[in-house]
Amino acid sequence: MLFNSYIFIFLFLPITLIGYFVINHFCYHKTAKLWLVIASFVFYGYFNISYLWIIIASIIFNFCINRLFVTMVLKKNKLFRTTVFLVGLLANIGLLVFYKYLDFFFECSNNMFNTDFVYMNLILPLGISFFTFQQLSYLIDSYRRKVPNYNILDYSLFVTFFPQLIAGPIVLHSEVIPQFENKKNLKFNTDNFAKGLYAFSAGLAKKVLIADTFGKIVTYGYGNISSLTSLDGILTILAYTFQIYFDFSGYCDMASGIALMFNIELPINFNSPYKAKNISEFWKRWHMTLTRFLTNYIYFPLGGSRCSKIRTCFNILVVFLVSGMWHGAGLTFIIWGLLHGVAMVIYRLGKKYIDKVPFPVMWTINFMFICLTWVYFRAESIESANNMIMSIFNGGFSIGAELSETLLNVIPISIITNMIPINNLLPIIMIVIMALFAFICLKTRNVQEKIKTFKPCGKNLISTYAVLLYSILSLSGVSTFLYFNF
């Protein structure tokens, strides 16, 4: 189930929320947790019920492994303990590899060694990368004796809590489970509910109104790389930069808003990443819980920065290689990860000098680097990514006919062009829109910051109402199409 669907907004969320607090009201706290776990399974299974068993099996398996760590035999016998840990580690990574990477490995092998592996064409279980990483962190902490003895209900809730289940943030057990235990959180809290509504509405608007609209440009651009003008190319690259940010951070805002309605605070995942003036700062602001995971569970165990310069650089590259792989199975993701890794290494080596560069210059270089690397993230192949970047030099500052048609079907743009009858207005409008969004990303406070200081008042009531209504009425649009011959 997606947050941006009628069934979630009008049915699932209200029922789950009311059920949870009603059950808690009668002091059946365990039942209330069970209610949430079941609701989360419904949420997960709604899309593809056949994958429900994968997450259930994964939870039971991991819970059993973690249980073994606290049994007497494993407490004392280090060899046993390590063996069980490695089995757990391999099983989790194996599940991820099986579903996400097997076809990619087959493809590489078939291309390089002329093997003929038959592709599995498996549908990726929703959020498998997220719930696997979350459980891995728990497994590692459990092995390191840093986890209290949770029961299966707490553990299941920690993994499946539906706001964070399919797209993060990747939470730690210590952040969430104690909050469900806290008596104060078991009662419906209108302050939190108001904040939650505010964050949810803002996130929904970011996803539905902003990201999906930029998505139309992106879909067109990447589908017609060979026929783009320079302006088309630049718009497509920028549009994807904004799409991925508003999509992902909008999702996280919705997640944190929904969690807040249950009185649960999720860790912040995006802190205005496009404000960053260098690549290191970007990664401290972008998908922060993933960065935290990679730092704690890969970078530090490799030795982090407490070793030779060369080794530190190597460690950084490994982390970004894993990050690239985690984001998707394909060479383009590996290239994207490595490009960021190399940038991080360059920054680390030249930090002294780079930090002296004035902010506007450094910000521009950094932002352009991020925009261009997103091209590899989005493109279907390295070749089409290269072509997309080269399209900037195709010449021409008009917008292609098909893209124009698509854009004119976006209501606000349609209204503006109807009101101002000037020829060739569209390129100007688009340049202004891109500049406006760059400004918004750079200069305004993000939703998470606003929640912290949120006080209900008439002004934010009207803005939330407008944004929520506009988003709900935009959940299903009218797709645009052109008439061609035939």
Place this chain on the structure above:
Amino acid sequence: MKNSKKWCIVLLSLTLISVMLFGTVTYALDPLIQYRKESNLLTYYESSEIYSNPGIAKNYDYDSVLVGSSMVENTDVSEMDDLFGYTTIKVPYSGGSSYNHKTILDVCFNSNDNIKNVFWSLDEYALTTDYQTPRYPLPDYLYDFDKTNDLSYLLNLDVFYFYTIKDAFNTVKGNKQLAMKDGSWNADESIYCKENALASFEYPYEQTESLGEKFFADDLNDNLTYNIIPLIKENKNTTFRFYMVPYSIAYWYIEKSDGKLDAHFYDVKKALGEILEYDNTEVYFFQDDVDIITNLDNYKDYSHFKPEINSYMSKEMKKGNYRLTKDNYEEVLNNFKKYLESFDYDTFFNEYTGN
């Protein structure tokens, strides 16, 4: 605390009331005729096949259906009805694949069990695209009969902006209604001339080797197996009148230049062979009418002809002319292919272009 409570209550009630009000307005005006036949309240000015066709199929009274591509958009179905004695609805798809045709015919047969006839304009290209892919994404919520997803229609700001408002505006202004049933595509006669026909393609075209007969064979097979034959088989009491319309000689020049001629004729022969196996089918072939196809003044581009040709085809079908049968279809197709292969395109186009 009290402040938050009030804030939440006001926000939620305002949103809920607005959403319900919005849905009610769309339901009442029903711009995509999902709930009832065109109402008297609104002039249905804005229409697009992808969005209007399922409503027409669900709510009109009819016993005959016309499907096809943009080639039949100009058909005057009232004239067809006078000739054949049916009540026909027109549900074509510009550039439609056979998946489009199957999908809309499924809606028709599911909402009307008295369909006596289907006029099905068959284009070769529609038989060779992926059998599960529409030409443009379809709004599934309009095509199914599932009431639970009606929210996608009722709470749709785009529908409101692009259809409801424009329709309402035209109603108030008293603009003339474009009846959905008879709506034509290009009513302006002046666009049909050889200058426009010639401007729609480049001459001379780069010549490509033949792709071979079976280039599209797999897709063709899927389209016949899943999108066409089952409809004929399952609706034995319906007559399926397939017809193939006359593209200009320029269209054939492009097909030949692209190396597609062998594949094209293989596809058509295979399709017609299978279709003619059934008693409830008839096939009419207008493509080899050389008087029509070599007169470029009939066209606005290399393939689209003027409405008179649509009208001509209706009349000829009624008379039983241009009909292909099991016995003659191979010969007719072979002869036409030979004609196209030996046609002197250079002389023809040079004469036209004045070179």
